[in-house]
Structure formats: C-alpha cells, structure tokens
Amino acid sequence: MTLTAVQTLVIVCVVALATIITRFLPFVIFKDSKTNKYINYLGRVLPYSAIGLLVVYCLKGVNISAPVYGLPELISIVCIVFLHYWKENTLLSIGAGTAVYMLLVQYVFK
Secondary structure: OOOOHHHHHHHHHHHHHHHHHHHHHHHHHOOOOOOOHHHHHHHHHHHHHHHHHHHHHHHOOOOOOOOOOOHHHHHHHHHHHHHHHHHOOHHHHHHHHHHHHHHHHHHHOO
C-alpha cells in the first residue's frame, strides 16, 4: 500500500497532535498539584518503581547455571553502582554500564 503525500501529512499531523495532547493534558488536569497529595506521592515513588521494574526485567533472563554464570551482568551492575556513587550522574552510569555489558558480552564472554 502506497500513501500519497497528503495521507502521509495527515498521519504525521494526527500522531503529532496525539503526542502533544498526551504530554500536556496531565498538566492541564492537575495544574494545582501542590495541593494534590496523591499526585505528589506518585511523583516521589514512581521513578524508583520504574527503575526497579527495569532492573528486574533486564535480569529475568540471566541463567546463573550456564557456563558464564551471569558474570557480564554482575560486572555491569557493579560498574553502574560504582559510577553512580562516585560521579552521581545517572546518564554516565547507565551509558557506561551498557557499554561495559556490551563489551563483555561481545568480546570477553563469547
């Protein structure tokens, strides 16, 4: 199926509008969030919950009985924790941890 230029433009505009609405609608609905205790509570606990969920998701497929024994994952986690406590930079910790993991998996633990 081939789309015309007008159809493509309409699709892009609809997707952009939907993205804008979903980004700005919560701020319109909850504009007085200083008095809303539930929203403030979610703002405090959801980032940590999301990180915990991502850690569990990333480690769910690790087989500690296989010959590598989860060493690349463990080394990467140690690298992330060390860098985060040392530099306190989340992007550096995540980026370096990912790079260490990829190097270990591709070159060290083939």
